[in-house]
Amino acid sequence: MFTLDGHAFETDGRHLWVTPPGTARIDRFKVSRYLGDRSVRQGYPRELIRPEPMTEGWARAAAAFWLEWSTTAEAAAFAPVFLDHYVRQLEAGSVLAPAAHMR
Secondary structure, eight states, X not given: OEEETTEEEEEOXXXXXXXXXXXXXXXXXXXXXXXXXXXXHXXXXXXXXXXXXXXXXXXXXXXXXXXXXXXXXXXXXXXXXESHHHHHHHHHTXXXXXXXXXX
């Protein structure tokens, strides 16, 4: 985990996540994307497409890029991918139905 301009960045080994200042970790969202993600085909910046394997150097460079890009009109076209919805369901003890693509 590292911090840039008050934003806490972390990786789970698969993706780069950010928790903006003044928000709880549960409200973090995904910064990186896989090459095959739909958002990449729709113009998500190549600087945020995660390499294989993900490195700390890439994560720090991507975080710095994201800080600048996230304030643009281009970034506003991409809805954030939040983790909180799924975690809150698990913490509440509710059972998650498998996603359609997992059936």
